[in-house]
Amino acid sequence: MKRIVKHFSSAALLCLCAFTGAAQAADTIRIGSFLSVTGPAAFLGDPELKTLELYIEQLNDNGGLLGKKVELVHYDDAGDASKARTFVTRLLRQDKVDLIIGGSTTGATMAAVPVIEQAKIPFISLAGAETISTPVKKWVFKMPQSDRQAARRVLTDMKERGFSKIGLISGTGGFGASGRNVTLEEANKMGIDVVADETYNPKDTDVTAQLTRIRNTDGVQAVLNFDFGQGPAIVTKNYKQLGIELPFYQSHGVASDSFLKLAGDSAEGLRLPATALLVANTIADSDPQHDVVTHYKKAYEERYQGSVSTFGGYAYDGLQLAVRAVKKAGSTDPAKVRDALESIQGYVGVTGTYNLSAQDHMGLSYDSFRILEVKDGHWALAQ
Amino acid sequence: MLSEFFQFTFSGVTLGAIYALVALGFTLIYNASHVINFAQGEFLMIGGMGTVVLLEAGAPLPLAMLGALLLAGVAGVVLYKLAIAPAKKANVVTLIIITIGASIFLRGLAQFFWGKQYHALPRFSATESISVGGATLLTQSLWVLGIAVVLVVALALFFNRSRLGKAILATSMNKDAARLAGIKTQTILTLAFGISALLGAVAGVIVAPITFTAYDVGIMLGLKGFVAAAIGGLGSSTGAIVGGLLLGLSEAYTAGYISSDYKDAVPFVIILAILFFLPNGLFGSRAVERV
Incomplete structure (x- = not known):
């Protein structure tokens, strides 16, 4: 009952x-x-x-x-x-x-x-x-x-290293095109000159012509590639093949281990903005994000x-x-x-x-x- | 300035050699059946991805390549037996559309079983690039170009000297007459698809160290290869090489001297111009249409 x-x-x-x-x-x-x-x-x-x-x-x-x-x-x-x-x-x-x-x-x-x-x-x-x-x-x-913050982060690092004239190479896909726009805007605000501005199709298999143009531009001090997918890996490889010695940056779009696998040893020395998670193994104990990451x-x-x-x-x-x-x-x-x-x-x-x-x-x-x-x-x- | 010119030229040669090698694959099937096989790019993909998959399974590089080539050859034969042969009464346009369907199907299979990741293959030579006149040339481009030339010579000998090659040409010219002369046209066509798949896979393996490889590389490379073949005149091996180099060089010079924004537009203008004045391409035979 x-x-x-x-x-x-x-x-x-x-x-x-x-x-x-x-x-x-x-x-x-x-x-x-x-x-x-x-x-x-x-x-x-x-x-x-x-x-x-x-x-x-x-x-x-x-x-x-x-x-x-x-x-x-x-x-x-x-x-x-x-x-x-x-x-x-x-x-x-x-x-x-x-x-x-x-x-x-x-x-x-x-x-x-x-x-x-x-x-x-x-x-x-x-x-x-x-x-x-x-x-x-x-x-x-x-x-x-x-992506605006990624651009600002890269540009800030460039400025800290004393670069004021940079080359930009970006894909024509959605991510790359948007990245190019915000980079140009942020660079303008921060007083950095984008002296070379090249693009490529995300499916392109060779970008040495564009990179050669950037290299031959007067006064260029560093180069940023804004894109994601396999395009940046090709840019990275070509950059190395051409023997360009200028500091090289990528965007957060390729901050993953698969990019490293694809680009191989050509990626050595390049810089990019990423979250702390990617370096969780080596992050300092004193870092505020150490525990959570x-x-x-x-x-x-x-x-x-x-x-x-x-x-x-x-x-x-x-x-x-x-x-x-x-x-x-x-x-x-x-x-x-x-x-x-x-x-x-x-x-x-x-x-x-x-x-x-x-x-x-x-x-x-x-x-x-x-x-x-x-x-x-x-x-x-x-x- | 001169080193700049060299660099653009080398860049164009690298691109052009890739396109030329892909274009070669189109010639064989076109010669045998007048079908433009839009699944040719997928054979490329099978060559590249097959090698990657076998490498990951633990096979040594030469064995992995061989296995991938075999796989592509089988895929070519199966494509003919299952998709083209049953529709033999259909006209050429229908057959071409069937190859488009087959390409989508093959791409789907590869995506499902092999995943969507891009992969890199190791280059063939120990040195990555050599310096000529202040410009850098990839050793792998030399491989691509060299193998393309070898293949052209081999194809020319095959079509002009061997009985089998002549049988393929005869089949393409007049299927009924060829059959009356004792040529097994079905076998010939099967063979043509198998060999051209093999050619495609060879291209796929050689270009993979430059372009990377994934389930969808066939779309772009197949399209550019087709354009190169059309410029050169469909069916002509020499035309495929010249067409590929022309396309690659015009892309590189446009990107280098004009603007990378117009890189993909200028070559297409050139193609339109060539096809307007020479509808059969640079090396194409004048088509004789009998009514």
Whole structure:
């Protein structure tokens, strides 16, 4: 008899909750996610999903969040922006998630933004383009630095080394073209002359003609290649083949071990901006990011038997920020969580130290990028 | 200034030699069947990626290359048997479209089984580059160019001296008459696809140290190779070499002397001009259309 009553009461409760549209709010916190786990952007989405799964599991093992269990509701958009939009709608309407962490690519993120802004649910994007957070959108936050900050970081390093005239070579694809624009703008602000400005098609197999032009330009003191994919590896090889002695920089677009494998010993001595995660093995104990970076690397690699990537790091930071915000807000009320997210200061993450504000929904400064140098075929912090 | 000119020339020769080698693969199938095989780029990819995969499996480099060439040859024969031969009554345009479908299919297979990563192959010579007149020339470009020349000579001898080569030419000129003369045209065509796949794979292996290799290298290299073949006159081996070098040099000179932004545009203007005045390409035979 007692049992029946209990059933009845919980059924009644369920009805009531369903009626008010907050069925899940009672016992679980639902984090929605849409990532490009398969398809052309799988190298982004795969480590991101693995990271979210790993740390949400850990969160639940440690008693959950606000005493509630955390549940991950995930869909794979396969790098397709229109699918991303459909899935986000499903996350909001059917799954009634409390907040969303996702959007591996800028395309998927921007397709989801209008839906999310309308639904008024906090959204933490893992994609890089500047348009996501500039101008600031009320409900949208973003974890990775923009290419503008990468450009500024490289140019700052050049300035510190006394270079004021540089050569630029960039791919004509989306990433390279955008990188070229921000580099030209930032260089202009910082008083650095871009004396040679060359481009190449991302599928080109030889760029020695462009590099020869740069080398023969009067006064050029250093060269920056802004692109991602295999193009920069070809540029790096050609640079070495031509015997150009000028200091050489790459962008954050190739900050990975696969680039080193492709470019081989031609990469020796080049510099690029990257997050501390890439040098987790050699980072100084006194470094503020030391603990978080080494812990993340260890946990991820023990669980998945593969090496960590910067992209998984964005998912880690996104989740940690969400957890902090929910704790700070003391509830999953979207408006309160949003306000809490916006007020987070000094969170030391895998990617950098986040200081969010109403004017800045990304929260990283350009010096969250470290300048790395290739030494003996490995990444090392540049001295 | 002179060293600059040398450098642009070498850069153009490197590009051109690659395009020429790819273009050669188009000639064989075109000669045998008048089909432009748009899956030719995929044979290149099988050559390069096959070598990479076998290397990773622990095979020594020469063995890995040989294995990859074999794999490509088999792929060529299978492509003919499964896709082209069943549609033998179809006209040439249909067959060309079938090869486009086959190329997408092969690319999909490679992406699924071999992954999407780019890979590098080691170069053939110990020294990476030599310096000539203040400019740098890759030793690998010399390999590419040298092997292209060897292949041209071999192809010329094959078509003009050997019975098999003559049989291929006869099949392309008049299939029915060739069959009446006792030539097994089906076998000839199978052979043509197999050999041209092999040629493509050779190109894929030799250019991989310069261009890297991945499941999708066939798209761009195949397209440029086709353009080179069209400039030279489809079906002419000498034309393929000249067309490839012309394309490569015009790209390099444009990038060097005008602007890298126009690098891909100028060669296409040249192609349009050549095809406008010489519709059969530089070395193409005048087509005789019988009604």
